[in-house]
Amino acid sequence: MAIDPRELRRALGHFATGVTVVTCREPEGGLHGATVNAFTAVSLDPPLVLVSLDRRSRLCRLMEQSAFTVTNSRS
Numbered sequence: 001m002a003i004d005p006r007e008l009r010r011a012l013g014h015f016a017t018g019v020t021v022v023t024c025r026e027p028e029g030g031l032h033g034a035t036v037n038a039f040t041a042v043s044l045d046p047p048l049v050l051v052s053l054d055r056r057s058r059l060c061r062l063m064e065q066s067a068f069t070v071t072n073s074r075s
Helices: 005-012 058-063
Strands: 020-025 031-036 039-043 048-051 068-072
Touching: 020 058, 031 058, 048 068
Parallel strands: none
Antiparallel strands: 020 031, 020 068, 039 048
């Protein structure tokens, strides 16, 4: 899926701080998420973001197998 760099830049501009809510789907279909205080944009091309998690966390394990969503915690 192609992502317009201008749209990505505009979306990332809504994250004034590194505090976000990251969610992904569990294998059973439910949602699992966590408040994350280490999030940053890495690159527009290719589109990359960095989310820092403890490797032992459930969210980290789930994100290895599923797409994830990052939401501004103020939303």
